[in-house]
Structures are given as C-alpha cells and as structure tokens.
Amino acid sequence: MNSPLSSDLLGPGVATPGVSHRPLSAEPDPAAAMTVFWDQGLPVGQSLTGSDGVTRRSPPPARRAPPRLPPAPPPVSVVICTRDRPEELRRCLASLPAQTLRPLEVIVVDNASAGDATRTAAQDAGVVYVREDRPGLDYARNTGAATARGEIVAYTDDDVLLHQNWLQNLVAAFDAPEVGAVTGLVLPAELATPAQLHFETYWSFARGYEPKDYTPEAFKAERRAFPAWDIGAGASMAFRRQVFATAGLFDERLDVGRAGCSGDSEFWHRLLAHGYVCRYEPSSVAFHYHRASDEGLARQLFSYMRGHSAALLVQFERTGRPGDLRRAFLSLPVRYGRRALRRSQPRDRFLDLEIRGYLSGLGFYLTGSRRT
Known part of the structure; x- marks a missing residue:
C-alpha cells in the first residue's frame, strides 16, 4: 500500500521537510516531526512530536469509503x-x-x-x-x-x-x-x-x-x-x-x-x-x-485573537446568544489570567501578543464597528 502523495502532487521540486506521509501499516518516521498515515487513499491518523517535545498520536478511525459524487455533480x-x-x-x-x-x-x-x-x-x-x-x-x-x-x-x-x-x-x-x-x-x-x-x-x-x-x-x-x-x-x-x-x-x-x-x-x-x-x-x-x-507567526496569532474576540461580539449582535458575551468578557479573561500567572508552558511563548490581540478585537468592535 503506497501513500497517495508524490512530488508531482505537491508540485515540481517542492520539498516537505518535517512531514512524512506513510501507509497505515508503517511506523512513524523518526526523522519527521509529523507522520500522517494513509489507508487506500484516505488520511486516517497521525503522529506529531510537538514543539513541547510531547508526541501525540491520533488513532485511526473505523475504515470507511470517501463520499461519492452523484452521477451529475453540481458545477x-x-x-x-x-x-x-x-x-x-x-x-x-x-x-x-x-x-x-x-x-x-x-x-x-x-x-x-x-x-x-x-x-x-x-x-x-x-x-x-x-x-x-x-x-x-x-x-x-x-x-x-x-x-x-x-x-x-x-x-x-x-x-x-x-x-x-x-x-x-x-x-x-x-x-x-x-x-x-x-x-x-x-x-x-x-x-x-x-x-x-x-x-x-x-x-x-x-x-x-x-x-x-x-x-x-x-x-x-x-x-x-x-x-x-x-x-x-x-x-x-x-x-x-x-x-x-x-x-x-x-x-x-x-x-x-x-x-x-x-x-x-x-x-x-x-x-x-x-x-x-x-x-x-x-x-x-x-x-x-x-x-x-517567529515574526510572521506573532502577527498571525495577534490577528487570530483580534478576529476571534471581535467575531464573538458580531455573533452576539446577529443572534443574541449570551454564550458569546460570556466567552468574550468572562471565559477568555479568566483563561488568559490563569495562563499569565503560570507562564510555564511552551504554548505561552506568544501569550502577550494573544492578549493584546484579544483586547484589540474588543476595542475594534466597541469603538465603531457595529453594524448600522
């Protein structure tokens, strides 16, 4: 059984360092941070050794066929x-x-x-x-x-x-x-x-x-x-x-x-x-x-949290669901407060930027970006 991926699929001359694609029966690639397992053309699981050094494995699901197109698929x-x-x-x-x-x-x-x-x-x-x-x-x-x-x-x-x-x-x-x-x-x-x-x-x-x-x-x-x-x-x-x-x-x-x-x-x-x-x-x-x-990632994470907090308020504006307000003004501040007190996890490397992005999104919405 072969992986369905090839250099032709990924584009001429494109290398993919750090990611290995292997058949389901194979072992994780020790030279790669991430191994994706395939079974009959379907991705079915992975092994990822993260930036914290912890290896996380996703067990393969029950075998299934991919969805089938109708005889006349829509344009x-x-x-x-x-x-x-x-x-x-x-x-x-x-x-x-x-x-x-x-x-x-x-x-x-x-x-x-x-x-x-x-x-x-x-x-x-x-x-x-x-x-x-x-x-x-x-x-x-x-x-x-x-x-x-x-x-x-x-x-x-x-x-x-x-x-x-x-x-x-x-x-x-x-x-x-x-x-x-x-x-x-x-x-x-x-x-x-x-x-x-x-x-x-x-x-x-x-x-x-x-x-x-x-x-x-x-x-x-x-x-x-x-x-x-x-x-x-x-x-x-x-x-x-x-x-x-x-x-x-x-x-x-x-x-x-x-x-x-x-x-x-x-x-x-x-x-x-x-x-x-x-x-x-x-x-x-x-x-x-x-x-x-790191610079590109930092900008991305700031944007993610800025967009997320603004989106919570947009969602509340559209649907009136109180859970969005609770997350924006209670759950996320509590979560960030706990992380700020601890600051011992590898994921907290960009914590200050995440918090700044979160606050920036609230400010963006509350200072004039509400729908008219």
Missing part, C-alpha cells in the same frame, strides 16, 4: 483570494489541473495587490481574474461569491497545495439539501522551522480524521459560545451558492485587513443559526504552508 467555482503573493499563487494554481473533479471555473480575486504580478500569474494559468480594491479578505471572498457561477462555491488560499481528490470529496459531501457548508482536512505542507511546529502543535488547522456534522439542533442546545471555530479552516471550505442569498455574505468587518480573522467561523455560526448543517469531511485534503518565521 463548482473555486475561489482563491490573494494579495501580493504571486509565487505562492502560482504554486497553488499548479495543483488544480490534477483535480479529479474539474471545476466549472477558477477565480482569482486580487485583493488590492501593489503591482501586476498577481494578474500575470492568474492569466498565465488561464483562470478568471477579478480585482477587489478594498483591502480585506472578506471583501475579496464576497467578490468571489458574486463572480462565481457554480452551484457550489469552494474557497482555498494562495499558500495551499491541494490533494488531487480535494475538490471531488469536498463537493461529494453535499449529499443532502440541509448541508450548507463543508470544510476539509488541512495538513501542514512542511514543518521546517520552530514557528511552523509551534503553530501545528497549538493552533493546527486539522480537525481530526473522522467526519462530523455540526447541526442546528446542537447549536440551539449549546448554552456556552458554540465552537464554530472547530468546524474547519478557511483554507478549505465550500458553500451552496444559495446560502449567500439566505444568510448574507461574509461580514466585511472581520478577517485580514479589518478585525484580523474569523470571518469564516462567524459565517459558519450564522449558517447554523439559519438552520443549515455545517459538515467536516477529512477525506478532502489540503496542505498549508504555515508562517515560517
């Missing part, structure tokens, strides 16, 4: 939002022709890049190019949704490589009309630096190897803040086109360029409130290049 638009990262964009676009499900169109949304390199990369790949001059990821996402012609709109990022079955398995998971959103498994493309290993240890995009449905019933029953952030990652997500008409577009106060992040999780939260199921489907695999430097 799909793939949207990639990007800004001033033409080489990363080229690398991502190079992984799309191998997809086992051919999209109706690939749309590159250029979010106010400074020069023409992004346009050139898109044109060289023969994809649709759209310019969005308002800086902010959710402006770009909404422009992509407005441009898309497919019944399913799938999003990925420019710093991602896509497994050949990524789109097929993402779309096949829309097997019932109540499923409004599907996310996929996002694995690290490399763990070559301490910053990348720290992120994968404590902030990983991966949500496990078992599929999971997040239902409106569970959403209504949860008295705390519903953990919409656990549903997946914006680097691999798809939506029925109709949900944008029903629930609205991404909240443009959130994400890169505005409040930091969490435009994706706020939208999943909103879909649950509108009665849709959000599904996590780990057979749809993407590989993300985490920030390689």
Whole structure:
C-alpha cells in the first residue's frame, strides 16, 4: 500500500521537510516531526512530536469509503483570494489541473495587490481574474461569491497545495439539501522551522480524521459560545451558492485587513443559526504552508485573537446568544489570567501578543464597528 502523495502532487521540486506521509501499516518516521498515515487513499491518523517535545498520536478511525459524487455533480467555482503573493499563487494554481473533479471555473480575486504580478500569474494559468480594491479578505471572498457561477462555491488560499481528490470529496459531501457548508482536512505542507511546529502543535488547522456534522439542533442546545471555530479552516471550505442569498455574505468587518480573522467561523455560526448543517469531511485534503518565521507567526496569532474576540461580539449582535458575551468578557479573561500567572508552558511563548490581540478585537468592535 503506497501513500497517495508524490512530488508531482505537491508540485515540481517542492520539498516537505518535517512531514512524512506513510501507509497505515508503517511506523512513524523518526526523522519527521509529523507522520500522517494513509489507508487506500484516505488520511486516517497521525503522529506529531510537538514543539513541547510531547508526541501525540491520533488513532485511526473505523475504515470507511470517501463520499461519492452523484452521477451529475453540481458545477463548482473555486475561489482563491490573494494579495501580493504571486509565487505562492502560482504554486497553488499548479495543483488544480490534477483535480479529479474539474471545476466549472477558477477565480482569482486580487485583493488590492501593489503591482501586476498577481494578474500575470492568474492569466498565465488561464483562470478568471477579478480585482477587489478594498483591502480585506472578506471583501475579496464576497467578490468571489458574486463572480462565481457554480452551484457550489469552494474557497482555498494562495499558500495551499491541494490533494488531487480535494475538490471531488469536498463537493461529494453535499449529499443532502440541509448541508450548507463543508470544510476539509488541512495538513501542514512542511514543518521546517520552530514557528511552523509551534503553530501545528497549538493552533493546527486539522480537525481530526473522522467526519462530523455540526447541526442546528446542537447549536440551539449549546448554552456556552458554540465552537464554530472547530468546524474547519478557511483554507478549505465550500458553500451552496444559495446560502449567500439566505444568510448574507461574509461580514466585511472581520478577517485580514479589518478585525484580523474569523470571518469564516462567524459565517459558519450564522449558517447554523439559519438552520443549515455545517459538515467536516477529512477525506478532502489540503496542505498549508504555515508562517515560517517567529515574526510572521506573532502577527498571525495577534490577528487570530483580534478576529476571534471581535467575531464573538458580531455573533452576539446577529443572534443574541449570551454564550458569546460570556466567552468574550468572562471565559477568555479568566483563561488568559490563569495562563499569565503560570507562564510555564511552551504554548505561552506568544501569550502577550494573544492578549493584546484579544483586547484589540474588543476595542475594534466597541469603538465603531457595529453594524448600522
């Protein structure tokens, strides 16, 4: 049994130091920080030796078949939002022709890049190019949704490589009309630096190897803040086109360029409130290049917490659920207070920036970013 990954899949000449992909029957690779195990083309578990030196193993789930496409799958638009990262964009676009499900169109949304390199990369790949001059990821996402012609709109990022079955398995998971959103498994493309290993240890995009449905019933029953952030990652997500008409577009106060992040999780939260199921489907695999430097990671974690705290208040504004307020003004301050008193764990290396980001998000919302 062989791993389905190859240098051809990951892109010509792309190395993946620190990550090993092995068949289920093999042992973890002692030379790699992370070993991902595969069984008949499906990722089924992992072994990760984190930045704290602790090895964490995920036991393989019961064997299952990947979701199956209907005989006539719905047309799909793939949207990639990007800004001033033409080489990363080229690398991502190079992984799309191998997809086992051919999209109706690939749309590159250029979010106010400074020069023409992004346009050139898109044109060289023969994809649709759209310019969005308002800086902010959710402006770009909404422009992509407005441009898309497919019944399913799938999003990925420019710093991602896509497994050949990524789109097929993402779309096949829309097997019932109540499923409004599907996310996929996002694995690290490399763990070559301490910053990348720290992120994968404590902030990983991966949500496990078992599929999971997040239902409106569970959403209504949860008295705390519903953990919409656990549903997946914006680097691999798809939506029925109709949900944008029903629930609205991404909240443009959130994400890169505005409040930091969490435009994706706020939208999943909103879909649950509108009665849709959000599904996590780990057979749809993407590989993300985490920030390689401490400086880049620090900016990212600040943005994550700034976006998260702002999103909690946006969610309360939209749904009136008190659990979001409790998390914003009680649970998170208590948690950060305890961590600040201890400061003995490796994960606390960026604690001050996390706290500053959390406070910045509250300030962003409370000083004029409420919806009018």
